[in-house]
Amino acid sequence: MISQATYFSFDSYHIGEDKCTLSFLYSVSFNTGVVSRFVDKIILPEAIRQTVSPNLLGAILQPLHLILGISYWKMFCPKEIKIFSCQLNAEQAAFWNTVYTRGLGEFFYRNELDFKALISFPLSHDAHPKPIHFSPQNRSLVGVSGGKDSLVAVELLKQAKKKITGLVIETNHEYPLVHNLFPKMGIKGLFVRHEIDEKVKALNDTGLVLNGHIPISAIYAFIGILTAIIYDYAYFIVSNEKSANFGNAMYHGLEVNHQWSKSEKFEMFFRAYVNDFITSDVTYFSILRPFTELKIVELFSKYQLYFPHFSSCNKNFTVFKKGSSKRWCGKCAKCAFMFLMLSAFVSREEMISMFGRNLFADHSLIPLYKQLLGIKDIKPFDCVGTFEEVAVAFYMVHEKGEFKDEPVIKMFKRLVLPGMKDVSKLKNHVFQVGDAHTVPDEFKAILNV
Numbered sequence: 001m002i003s004q005a006t007y008f009s010f011d012s013y014h015i016g017e018d019k020c021t022l023s024f025l026y027s028v029s030f031n032t033g034v035v036s037r038f039v040d041k042i043i044l045p046e047a048i049r050q051t052v053s054p055n056l057l058g059a060i061l062q063p064l065h066l067i068l069g070i071s072y073w074k075m076f077c078p079k080e081i082k083i084f085s086c087q088l089n090a091e092q093a094a095f096w097n098t099v100y101t102r103g104l105g106e107f108f109y110r111n112e113l114d115f116k117a118l119i120s121f122p123l124s125h126d127a128h129p130k131p132i133h134f135s136p137q138n139r140s141l142v143g144v145s146g147g148k149d150s151l152v153a154v155e156l157l158k159q160a161k162k163k164i165t166g167l168v169i170e171t172n173h174e175y176p177l178v179h180n181l182f183p184k185m186g187i188k189g190l191f192v193r194h195e196i197d198e199k200v201k202a203l204n205d206t207g208l209v210l211n212g213h214i215p216i217s218a219i220y221a222f223i224g225i226l227t228a229i230i231y232d233y234a235y236f237i238v239s240n241e242k243s244a245n246f247g248n249a250m251y252h253g254l255e256v257n258h259q260w261s262k263s264e265k266f267e268m269f270f271r272a273y274v275n276d277f278i279t280s281d282v283t284y285f286s287i288l289r290p291f292t293e294l295k296i297v298e299l300f301s302k303y304q305l306y307f308p309h310f311s312s313c314n315k316n317f318t319v320f321k322k323g324s325s326k327r328w329c330g331k332c333a334k335c336a337f338m339f340l341m342l343s344a345f346v347s348r349e350e351m352i353s354m355f356g357r358n359l360f361a362d363h364s365l366i367p368l369y370k371q372l373l374g375i376k377d378i379k380p381f382d383c384v385g386t387f388e389e390v391a392v393a394f395y396m397v398h399e400k401g402e403f404k405d406e407p408v409i410k411m412f413k414r415l416v417l418p419g420m421k422d423v424s425k426l427k428n429h430v431f432q433v434g435d436a437h438t439v440p441d442e443f444k445a446i447l448n449v
Helices: 054-068 090-103 105-111 148-159 199-206 216-231 264-277 293-300 333-343 348-355 363-373 387-400 407-415 423-431 441-447
Strands: 005-015 021-030 035-043 080-083 140-143 164-171 189-195 235-238 249-251 254-256 283-286
Touching (some): 005 054, 035 199, 054 264, 090 105, 105 254, 140 216, 148 164, 216 264, 216 283, 293 333, 293 423, 333 363, 333 387, 387 407
Parallel strands (some): 005 080, 140 164
Antiparallel strands (some): 005 021, 021 035, 249 254
């Protein structure tokens, strides 16, 4: 089925009569003459404001059409791409070639695909897009995911008395875990539903199409800009840390980074695209960019209010079915990583209460912890910190002594601790607040924590 695909097309997009439902249409053509069609939808919580100019709306809907299409193109990976909904100039086409190539790096790696010369977005010499000016209110949308990062961002912004509204992007169904956090945060929320065509699940279940990781944070970035434009916000703030810049593996000369669309490179790349081709009046940035994962966990450990309610485990946010009733699966890289990071600051009793079990007592997690430490295989494909941060967190847990007899900590003491030199220097490095050049001036004072 994959080899029979001849081209992928971005057909059209439509705004529903309710001014809340946005539909994006795609097609895959096969050499058998069959055409498969897909519809992706964005369902907004409130109708698009009548004051939003059609030109500005078109300027954001066109790239949104292109980024949402990544879920459908990757199933077949045809070399030929056709775009009927807009035209791209050379710079825009280069942007999309990069987003699809680097954003699908893990997908190519896991599926053992040679991506070279695979992706070529068509360009037109007649395309001369210009950014559209408008005057939004000086207030911010803040992406809320249910994890520690966005909660720290919200608390820092509240402390600075910034005007903020939480933005939640739910894929195919409601996220009760995130809804339940809003009374604790004490802020308003906007809930945008992203509906991937159900045919994707059916095709994935057949095993006849390719499946794998997509740059979900890139999708969220474009949806965030859309939401800021139509509801009148000057900023869309996310919570991506500097640890996201660290990749997982090299593949055909490409650094594969599970978190590429959370990295600083993507942030700056995306901001330039928005400024040049959509609007310069909405700014996308990460308020936590200067911080490491370990620094963010240190900040989060002060907000005990959230301990019984938050989760960073991705099992809570599966696409086609509602997440687990447990907030932590206790088996994935994210759970293992978060149990370690928090244990550096939070008591053993509180940790076991939070996770429902002692992950350091689980022998089956030792290989995963070795990967997190960088002493086995490669860094796990998940949103986790650097090897140095993991080593320092282990050292801090070891120093506290609360888990000294557990097999995971014994593994660290046997294999890693003897080789750790100048731990104080390493600690200073992983807790250091980095360069804040990506943060707008009016928000920089927030980072003096």
